[in-house]
Structure formats: C-alpha cells, structure tokens
Amino acid sequence: MDNSISIKGTRDGVAIALGEGELDRLSAELERYLERQGAFFRGGVVTLSVGGRTMLREDIERMQSLLAEHEMALRTVSSSDDVTVAAATELGLHTAGAERPAGSSDGGISPAAAADLGERRLEASEEPQGVHADADGIARAGARALVVRRRVRAGQTIRHSGTVVVIGDVNAGAEVIAGGDVVVWGRLRGMVHAGCLGNASAVVCALDLSPLQVRIADLITRPEEGGARDDSYPEVAYVRDHSIYVERWTAIRWRD
Amino acid sequence: MFEITPSMSSGGQPSAGGTRVTDTRIITVTSGKGGVGKTTTTANIGVALARLGKRVVVIDTDIGLRNLDMMLGLQNRIIYDLVDLVEGRCRMQQALIRDRLLDELYLLPAAQTRGKSAVSPADMVRVCTQLRGECDYVLVDSPAGIDEGFRNAVAAADECLLVATPEANSVRGVDRVLGILEGKRPLKCSLIINRLRADMVRRKRSFSPDEMLETLDIDLIGIVPEAEEVLEANALGVPVAHGDESLAAQAYHNIARRMLGEEVPFLPLLEPVAQRRGLFGFLKKLAG
Missing domain, CATH: 3.30.70.260 (ACT domain)
Incomplete structure (x- = not known):
C-alpha cells in the first residue's frame, strides 16, 4: 500500500x-x-x-x-x-x-x-480543510499563495507548495514550481510546473504565455517553436483528457 | 545612466603620486557567458576614460588566461602580477604597468601560471581598497562564468557594466548574473550591447536593443556596433578607442562620457542607411 x-x-x-x-x-x-x-x-x-x-x-x-x-x-x-x-x-x-x-x-x-x-x-x-472547489468549480490546493513581486531571472527558481503568483516577468532560464496554480502577471518565458505534486486541475495563466516548457502534474508540453509572436494576449494552460491545452483567456469556459 | 558625481576631479590631470582622488569608482565588467567582448570592452573604456583625463587602473582577474595585457600591447612589460601583489611579493606600484600611449592608464595584470583560487574575494577587496583615492576609475575585467573568478571580480565592485551581444544565450548569461547580484548587496548595473549588427536586427535574426532591455530591465549605457576595426585594433595591441574615426571608437567614447554623467545621444546604428548618410558623412564607408 x-x-x-x-x-x-x-x-x-x-x-x-x-x-x-x-x-x-x-x-x-x-x-x-x-x-x-x-x-x-x-x-x-x-x-x-x-x-x-x-x-x-x-x-x-x-x-x-x-x-x-x-x-x-x-x-x-x-x-x-x-x-x-x-x-x-x-x-x-x-x-x-x-x-x-x-x-x-x-x-x-x-x-x-x-x-x-x-x-x-x-x-x-x-491548511487542514483539504481540496475544495470555489464558486466557479475550480479546484485549488489549500496551501497559501506565494506572491512574488519582481522579475524572476535566469537561474532563479521559485518553489512553493501552494499557488504562486508572480507580478513581473519570468525570464527564459527561470523556473516556477508550484503545488497549485501559477499565475504570471507579465511575460512567462521560463519553465513552469503547476500542480507539481500531481494536481492535474492546476492551471498556468500569464499575460503573455510563451514559456520554454509548461508542466502540469505529470504532463509536459513545449509550446510550438517558431520565435516570438508579434501580438500577445493572456492565455491559460490546463489539463483535459490527459493533455495540456493552451487557450486564449477569452476562449476559456471553466468546467463544461 | 550613471549619475553625475560632482566631487570627481572633472577633467583635471592629477599628477602621478600627487592629488588624492576623493571618489574612486570600482566598476566590474562582466557578462556570464564568455566570448562576448568583456576584455575588449574593458580595454576600450579604460582607454576612453583615460583620454578624457581620468586616471584609470584596469585589473585583469582572469587568472591563468590573461589577455587584457595583450589587447593593451603590454604583455612584454609584465614583471609582477595580481597574484604576486596578493601574496606580498611586490607592492602595488611595482605591479601596476603604465600604458604605452596614455600616461593615466595602468594595468594590473593577471597571473599566467596560477589557478583562480590563488585570489580570494577578500584579496580583491583589499587590492581595490588600496586603489581607492589613487585613481578615478578601477575597471575590473571579469573572467567568463559565474563561479569563483566571477565572485572575485565582483567582490569589490561599486558598479557593474554588463556586456551582452544580441543573442539569446548571451542575454540569458547576463540575466543569470543579474539574478546572482540581486541576492547580494545592491549594485548599480548598466548594460553595454556589444557587436550589434543592424542588418541582422532588421532581418529579425538577432535581438534589437529594445528586446534585450525588455528581458534584462536595466539601464543601457552604450551600444557598440560589430566592426572589424575592433578586432584589428586588438590584434595590434592598440584598442580602437585610441582613434576617433570608427563608429565603434565613438561608441566607446560615448560610453565613457555617459559614465562621467554627460547626456550623450546614442549613435544612429539602426536607422536606414540613406538617412544616416545625410546626417553623418563619415558613416558612408559603413553603408555597404
């Protein structure tokens, strides 16, 4: 067992x-x-x-x-x-x-x-209350969120058992590893791992989501290589049917 | 940009061994990645500052792989080096080598035959403290990497000049260095973009200065164009900044003047060639 x-x-x-x-x-x-x-x-x-x-x-x-x-x-x-x-x-x-x-x-x-x-x-x-769903039905880890209010540079790692919020850019070569969701109010260019202890309901959102790699729970995806996009818009990465999807924020409907 | 320091001996010519300088600035030139032009930058800014009447000591901390001496054409004058000084085999005055062309430029060379561990961060602080009051600028040329040699190079720094070429791996190297420096005492850091090629920027095959600044988020103090003259000058042991003609030389002079607090517009390196021709006749030869 x-x-x-x-x-x-x-x-x-x-x-x-x-x-x-x-x-x-x-x-x-x-x-x-x-x-x-x-x-x-x-x-x-x-x-x-x-x-x-x-x-x-x-x-x-x-x-x-x-x-x-x-x-x-x-x-x-x-x-x-x-x-x-x-x-x-x-x-x-x-x-x-x-x-x-x-x-x-x-x-x-x-x-x-x-x-x-x-x-x-x-x-x-x-926090002892366990997994709960909020009003919109988004499952969250109960651990407190960590708010990082700066640029995360190459070689730096943010590691936290709950949700991580970065107010600033996450540069290429930086890592954010979270037990819960990862929210980046800025450009996400580094590696990010949400739900790193197995929580596949974790999501990654960023104002400009063009990381080297996104990991959610035990899944890994590489956004297509093809250089930087000219326009940028907020996006969300999430898991469905054992695959990571990345969608524009405006296209997201939580829970079918 | 660097702020104006009023107490600095502006343009004055302190006679050797005479006037004490009240505000010596110790500036480390570093980059993380190797081969982006740290040593070339150190040599040229040293020359440019000395030509503006500043007394400058350049220190080569790349122990075992010294090459700042060659760029300055001083390799045959070395008797004592940084390790000799640190280990007490000579005095500062004996280790400093005066430049062949500029009376106010001095080199403290690295040892050729020792390892990086021959010098500690505390040694560097001691050496630089000795130079405080004796010169206007100490430029410390850092070895590549972010380990021991780098830690020595930044140990005594008041400021850092970070050198990056417009390539992803170089930008990441500088970003890494900035991350490491953040964790230590606050240092003023400025960016020098080296070996910019306008044609490659236009074809989107290399970063533009804006893109680099977006990632690195620090002050830009100069942009040096890619130019053969720089390499030729290095090979001759007479840094390009001894001249005034080439764009690269002007770029180094502009950096030096900005370090003194002057507002100097950036060279129009990225503007269309036709426009530049009209504005600056001397750019013609670069038009091709």
Whole structure:
C-alpha cells in the first residue's frame, strides 16, 4: 500500500513520516515517490519521523543517502525509540521525541486520502480543510499563495507548495514550481510546473504565455517553436483528457 | 545612466603620486557567458576614460588566461602580477604597468601560471581598497562564468557594466548574473550591447536593443556596433578607442562620457542607411 509514507512541504523544510511496515518496502516506496515528485523537494532539509520504529545506524544512513540522491538533506530524526535516537545522534543528526506530525494519525495518511496523495499531503502542512472547489468549480490546493513581486531571472527558481503568483516577468532560464496554480502577471518565458505534486486541475495563466516548457502534474508540453509572436494576449494552460491545452483567456469556459 | 558625481576631479590631470582622488569608482565588467567582448570592452573604456583625463587602473582577474595585457600591447612589460601583489611579493606600484600611449592608464595584470583560487574575494577587496583615492576609475575585467573568478571580480565592485551581444544565450548569461547580484548587496548595473549588427536586427535574426532591455530591465549605457576595426585594433595591441574615426571608437567614447554623467545621444546604428548618410558623412564607408 502507498499509505505508509507521508511527505509534506512545511515552512521548516520537508517532513517525511514512515508508517508501519518493513523498512525495505518503505524505502523503495519513498524512492519511487521521490523519483516522481522529487523535483519539488530538491534542496530541502528533511525531518524524518519514524514513530516507535527501531532504526540502526545503517538504516538511518540508508535513508540519508536515498534522500541525498534526490538532493535533500536529512537533518532531524524524530522517534520515541531510544536506539533510533542514539543512532541518529551518533550520525550527528538532530533528534526529537516522537511528535505526531500535524494532520496525520500515525505519520501515515488515511487510506481514504491515498487516492489523492499529492494534494492531501501538501494540504496537511498548511491548511487542514483539504481540496475544495470555489464558486466557479475550480479546484485549488489549500496551501497559501506565494506572491512574488519582481522579475524572476535566469537561474532563479521559485518553489512553493501552494499557488504562486508572480507580478513581473519570468525570464527564459527561470523556473516556477508550484503545488497549485501559477499565475504570471507579465511575460512567462521560463519553465513552469503547476500542480507539481500531481494536481492535474492546476492551471498556468500569464499575460503573455510563451514559456520554454509548461508542466502540469505529470504532463509536459513545449509550446510550438517558431520565435516570438508579434501580438500577445493572456492565455491559460490546463489539463483535459490527459493533455495540456493552451487557450486564449477569452476562449476559456471553466468546467463544461 | 550613471549619475553625475560632482566631487570627481572633472577633467583635471592629477599628477602621478600627487592629488588624492576623493571618489574612486570600482566598476566590474562582466557578462556570464564568455566570448562576448568583456576584455575588449574593458580595454576600450579604460582607454576612453583615460583620454578624457581620468586616471584609470584596469585589473585583469582572469587568472591563468590573461589577455587584457595583450589587447593593451603590454604583455612584454609584465614583471609582477595580481597574484604576486596578493601574496606580498611586490607592492602595488611595482605591479601596476603604465600604458604605452596614455600616461593615466595602468594595468594590473593577471597571473599566467596560477589557478583562480590563488585570489580570494577578500584579496580583491583589499587590492581595490588600496586603489581607492589613487585613481578615478578601477575597471575590473571579469573572467567568463559565474563561479569563483566571477565572485572575485565582483567582490569589490561599486558598479557593474554588463556586456551582452544580441543573442539569446548571451542575454540569458547576463540575466543569470543579474539574478546572482540581486541576492547580494545592491549594485548599480548598466548594460553595454556589444557587436550589434543592424542588418541582422532588421532581418529579425538577432535581438534589437529594445528586446534585450525588455528581458534584462536595466539601464543601457552604450551600444557598440560589430566592426572589424575592433578586432584589428586588438590584434595590434592598440584598442580602437585610441582613434576617433570608427563608429565603434565613438561608441566607446560615448560610453565613457555617459559614465562621467554627460547626456550623450546614442549613435544612429539602426536607422536606414540613406538617412544616416545625410546626417553623418563619415558613416558612408559603413553603408555597404
């Protein structure tokens, strides 16, 4: 089952909780997850909660190197087991008593939520009310929006678990990676990934949408190459039937 | 544009070792991408400022790959270099090489045989601090890239001149540099568009200045046209800015004057050839 690991982006970094089950299976599962969604957490500092699980030094080291492969750094191990805490201390990691991560009962998430993994996992860390639809029926991640009021330049990355709003241009070579929607009040020329934890209802909108690449959930599209258009108008990129569509804002009808 | 600095010794000729300059400006020339003309720009602006009566020190920070000395034709006069200075083998006066043609232009050359790590950002701050008060301008020529050498080059800078050619990869390089500099202390950054080719802009095969500024969003301080004279002058070790004739030389002189705070109109590089002919006779030879 998929429900024995939980990963959340929090303000302090990435919280990973291991539930019940064999460590081999859990780490394989974590690896699969990071392979799919790891880009979002890259560079993150990790707190690993293992409940009462006994982990030896080599077990922790294994998790550490798995995370390192995905450019994440294990900093804290949280456990109620003395052996685990001692092993973590030996490795020079921070330790904490077994705190139950907010929004989950046992470090895992409920089977009911498993169907909607990415979204729920993000939710829990920021706002507990879960996915909701607003008046127009647009599904949104509940995490707070991040408003970036400047030009995002080549080499810069904006990464946020909720919706990202950029008031300014996103230049070629820049990246915006969001758990929710991406809204650019300006020219979007860089790479953008909306719904990066699997939320295919996320959208990308921009006053001038000519990015190198648009990703929504696990889909990728390249707008046709052919140089810059002479005219520009607001557009929206969204997913339908497992494809990304880009349409003029004026042509958009939310929900059929 | 650069603001006027009233305290600057305007046009005065400080005699060597005499007058202290109160407001030395340390300006790093950088670009991210290589091969866009950083060193050529440094040499020519250095020459242009010196011809306006400013005392200028140009520093080559491309350690291991020095070439500013060759563009100035000073390669055979190097005794000590930046690394010697930093490591205490010589004094500043010994390391500085006076230009062959301009008394107020000095070169602090890079070491040829050492790696970039021979100099640290703190070393650069120390060297530049030593030069404060001794000259009007310190122009620091940065190596390509955004790693160690670049960090050294910008460590002591008051301002940056960013050099971009009208190509996507060059613009992105400058954009990357601007992003990195944003994260540090605020630096005044101005753009020099180098090697502009009007014909390619007209055929939409290269960026126009407007398109570059739209992306980079910084002040434009000069546009230098693509010109063979520049390369020929480099090969001779006499930067083109020693002359007055060519458009490229004028472009460098204009940049220098704008750096001093003068309002100088931009050269009509993009206007139709026929119109230019009427206005500027000397443009005729470029009409082809």
